Amino acid sequence: xxxxxxIITSRKLTYEQKIMSLAHTAEDTVSVLxxxxxxxxxxxxNAIDDLYEGHAPYRPRYIMPDYEKFVKNGSEFLxxxxxxxxxxxxxxxxxxxKHVPSITGFPVYLGNIDKLIEPFLDVLSxxxxxxxxxxxxxxxxxxxxDSFCHANIGPEPTRAxxxxxxxxxxxxxxxxxxxxxxxPDITPDEFAELGIYTSLFCANPALCNHKVHAETYSTxxxxxxxxxxxxxGGGAYTLSRLTLPGLANVATSTEQFLHQxxxxxxxxxxxxxxxRVSFLVEQSGFFETSFLVKEGLIHPDNFVGMLGITGLAExxxxxxxxxxxxxxxxxxADDLADEIMTIISDFASQFPAKYSKIxxxxxxxxxxxxMDYDLGITSGVRIPVGDxxxxxxxxxxxxxxxxxxxTTGCGDIFPFETTGQNNPSAILDIVKGxxxxxxxxxxxxxxxxxxxxxxxxxxxxxxxxxxxxEQVVLQGTTHLGAPNYDHNRLQNRKVRGV
Amino acid sequence: MxxxxxxxxxxxxxxxxxxxxxxxxxxGCNLACAYCHNPETQAVCNHCGICVSGCPAGALSIVGxxxxxxxxxxxxxxxxxxxxxxxxSPRVRNMTPEAVFQEVQKNIPFIRGITVSGGECTLxxxxxxELFAIANEHGLTCLIDSNGTTDFSRFPExxxxxxxxxxxxxxxxxxxxxxxxKGPTNSVVKKNLQFLSDCNKLEECRIVCVPGEVDAEDVISxxxxxxxxxxxxxxxxxxxxxRFGVKGRLQNTPSPDDAYMQELLQLAMDLGFEQAVIV
Ligand code: SF4
Ligand code: SF4
Numbered sequence: 001x002x003x004x005x006x007i008i009t010s011r012k013l014t015y016e017q018k019i020m021s022l023a024h025t026a027e028d029t030v031s032v033l034x035x036x037x038x039x040x041x042x043x044x045x046n047a048i049d050d051l052y053e054g055h056a057p058y059r060p061r062y063i064m065p066d067y068e069k070f071v072k073n074g075s076e077f078l079x080x081x082x083x084x085x086x087x088x089x090x091x092x093x094x095x096x097x098k099h100v101p102s103i104t105g106f107p108v109y110l111g112n113i114d115k116l117i118e119p120f121l122d123v124l125s126x127x128x129x130x131x132x133x134x135x136x137x138x139x140x141x142x143x144x145x146d147s148f149c150h151a152n153i154g155p156e157p158t159r160a161x162x163x164x165x166x167x168x169x170x171x172x173x174x175x176x177x178x179x180x181x182x183x184p185d186i187t188p189d190e191f192a193e194l195g196i197y198t199s200l201f202c203a204n205p206a207l208c209n210h211k212v213h214a215e216t217y218s219t220x221x222x223x224x225x226x227x228x229x230x231x232x233g234g235g236a237y238t239l240s241r242l243t244l245p246g247l248a249n250v251a252t253s254t255e256q257f258l259h260q261x262x263x264x265x266x267x268x269x270x271x272x273x274x275x276r277v278s279f280l281v282e283q284s285g286f287f288e289t290s291f292l293v294k295e296g297l298i299h300p301d302n303f304v305g306m307l308g309i310t311g312l313a314e315x316x317x318x319x320x321x322x323x324x325x326x327x328x329x330x331x332x333a334d335d336l337a338d339e340i341m342t343i344i345s346d347f348a349s350q351f352p353a354k355y356s357k358i359x360x361x362x363x364x365x366x367x368x369x370x371m372d373y374d375l376g377i378t379s380g381v382r383i384p385v386g387d388x389x390x391x392x393x394x395x396x397x398x399x400x401x402x403x404x405x406x407t408t409g410c411g412d413i414f415p416f417e418t419t420g421q422n423n424p425s426a427i428l429d430i431v432k433g434x435x436x437x438x439x440x441x442x443x444x445x446x447x448x449x450x451x452x453x454x455x456x457x458x459x460x461x462x463x464x465x466x467x468x469x470e471q472v473v474l475q476g477t478t479h480l481g482a483p484n485y486d487h488n489r490l491q492n493r494k495v496r497g498v
Numbered sequence: 499m500x501x502x503x504x505x506x507x508x509x510x511x512x513x514x515x516x517x518x519x520x521x522x523x524x525x526g527c528n529l530a531c532a533y534c535h536n537p538e539t540q541a542v543c544n545h546c547g548i549c550v551s552g553c554p555a556g557a558l559s560i561v562g563x564x565x566x567x568x569x570x571x572x573x574x575x576x577x578x579x580x581x582x583x584x585x586x587s588p589r590v591r592n593m594t595p596e597a598v599f600q601e602v603q604k605n606i607p608f609i610r611g612i613t614v615s616g617g618e619c620t621l622x623x624x625x626x627x628e629l630f631a632i633a634n635e636h637g638l639t640c641l642i643d644s645n646g647t648t649d650f651s652r653f654p655e656x657x658x659x660x661x662x663x664x665x666x667x668x669x670x671x672x673x674x675x676x677x678x679x680k681g682p683t684n685s686v687v688k689k690n691l692q693f694l695s696d697c698n699k700l701e702e703c704r705i706v707c708v709p710g711e712v713d714a715e716d717v718i719s720x721x722x723x724x725x726x727x728x729x730x731x732x733x734x735x736x737x738x739x740x741r742f743g744v745k746g747r748l749q750n751t752p753s754p755d756d757a758y759m760q761e762l763l764q765l766a767m768d769l770g771f772e773q774a775v776i777v
Contacts, residue, residue: 392608393509393510393608396608417512422512422513422775423512423516423517425517426510426511426512426516428517429517429518429610430518430608432607433606434608436607437607497510497512498508498510498511498512498513
């Protein structure tokens with residue numbers, strides 16, 4: 001069949017999803033990126049992957065506009081005056097979001113949302129504010145039909161943050177994802193506990209280690225899409241990944257893998273990423289034409305290239321198969337994994353990345369969480385589902401060790417027993433311990449919750465069921481979530497609690 | 499050296515007190531409540547040997563005159579506790595406070611404290627005192643989960659080391675109490691309520707609710723009369739009876755319905771228990 005006609009006649013896609021797919025198919029008919037033979041080999045071996053980012057980049061993968069600046073100045077291009085009250089603010093944001101591009105076609109970052117809203121709440125009662133915020137949140141959920149969309153809360157407690165958390169519990173929306181930036185020295189227990197409590201009803205918000213992430217860039221950071229820690233006023237040009245198990249499969253020995261194959265493949269990936277970035281910056285015209293740049297909401301100096309890695313667990317297990325040692329369970333396996341991470345990290349710290357001023361001319365590492373087509377490849381540096389460590393503390397110690405080298409996003413997901421709802425302070429204690437040890441990001445959901453976290457984004461179990469029954473569903477990410485949930489047996493994730 | 503029989507140590511407990519805690523369950527109880535969920539913790543093993551031959555994993559053996567248990571071989575099938583004629587368990591380790599703390603320490607920095615429970619942990623006051631002293635040195639708070647039959651006013655050192663007591667107030671009327679627990683009297687429990695409340699060490703009161711068996715209404719009002727204005731601060735857990743794990747005459751008794759639990763909650767609220775919850 002003709003792929004274009006397939007899309008046009010699909011019974012599983014909404015109109016909007018068809019347009020996106022058609023655009024993607026059109027983009028892939030051109031080949032503007034020079035790809036050397038060696039790089040092709042790594043692509044063909046499934047060792048490197050462009051994550052379906054398209055063959056001719058014409059917008060950065062993730063954009064993190066400086067929304068504070070927008071609220072202060074308004075926008076000439078959009079003919080918006082600086083908002084004077086909550087209605088105007090929410091309306092202005094709704095308009096701007098529509099014009100923030102990304103790889104998904106939807107905005108992946110909505111701002112430090114509580115901070116944006118807080119100054120406009122003074123004159124409103126809780127009930128009045130909630131009515132407006134409810135409409136706003138539902139607008140986002142129903143129009144940004146892709147869960148790779150993120151809003152941030154905290155680390156300071158705000159009334160806006162509290163109202164949003166209360167509403168999220170009630171609304172059970174999949175979009176946006178929320179992250180609570182958490183720092184025990186800034187965030188009061190009560191606010192953090194409200195966050196955790198809420199997450200045990202609607203899988204939102206996740207918590208990020210603010211102390212660690214605040215050090216990442218010279219500017220403020222935000223969390224976008226599926227746990228990407230990126231500079232505000234910029235974002236990520238691209239995310240390409242090294243699929244470690246694919247590379248391990250073509251290795252002739254562990255030694256050859258470590259000292260020949262891995263450095264060679266990283267070099268190929270680095271060059272490929274530079275090609276993508278160069279085309280985007282030099283040829284696509286994005287930075288010359290976007291009003292976001294002209295109005296100072298983003299600046300090319302604030303963009304980075306993210307070098308993703310995934311499947312560290314399976315890679316280690318493949319290389320260790322003769323010894324029967326397993327990632328997460330055996331010291332030898334973890335030491336090997338550590339060595340692999342060190343090689344990758346050393347590569348990133350010396351390979352020259354183009355146009356990456358904020359990252360000092362380097363690529364930044366990201367624990368890529370996986371694609372719908374990944375089979376038997378565990379997200380980033382996570383321990384595979386079904387092989388989790390019995391004791392959650394051991395699990396988190398392991399995470400802390402392997403989160404260390406990864407600067408632009410790396411996290412864990414834990415389903416909890418329903419009883420956790422009665423004692424969020426207990427879960428907060430666990431978060432505090434994990435963050436003290438250096439774990440960077442953690443999220444929870446309740447074992448029977450309709451909303452579940454797939455690899456980082458949220459999908460409803462009820463929607464996945466519809467999709468499996470060949471029905472049209474609102475959220476595009478359900479298409480990715482359903483196969484991922486099945487392939488990776490996510491229903492078997494170890495439920496924590498006593 | 500002080501030792502106590504340890505039934506188990508749970509690294510992560512969401513239910514035994516505020517925050518995340520490691521719970522230590524001691525073996526042996528001076529009561530035998532009809533609704534007990536883990537009756538195998540009530541008695542201390544007398545090494546009769548009856549359970550040994552039935553162990554499918556070869557985890558039990560007789561060494562000298564004593565039954566010993568190999569925790570690494572055990573498959574947790576519960577066969578041994580099912581055949582034990584005395585409500586004991588061979589799966590118990592006699593441990594020093596130091597040895598117990600070594601296991602607790604692995605859970606730092608994820609926990610804020612420990613809770614000792616049972617069985618009835620206050621049957622080993624010196625052991626828990628020594629354990630608490632070590633835990634305090636490491637910055638952990640210590641809670642006691644007790645049936646209240648030990649007079650806490652007699653153990654000032656232990657009380658000083660402990661952040662508080664979670665008290666299981668089983669019944670109010672003495673005859674009801676005797677029938678339920680096989681214990682002689684609940685007068686010490688009532689004395690403890692007063693004492694702990696006066697010295698601000700009453701962390702929580704707990705009632706397992708079984709209509710017809712437990713006079714929960716009287717317990718709620720009895721507690722409120724004794725502790726007075728502190729009702730506002732003390733957590734009250736109204737536990738819905740569940741027959742899971744129960745052996746004996748209540749093993750087929752159904753759980754009370756939600757309407758009954760709501761009535762109790764309402765009563766508690768009316769009497770000023772702001773922190774009453776149904777669990
Ligand atoms: S556990 Fe029970 S059956 Fe086994 S030796 Fe001890 S008392 Fe006897
Ligand atoms: S539970 Fe008891 S009977 Fe079963 S394996 Fe363990 S020691 Fe043996």
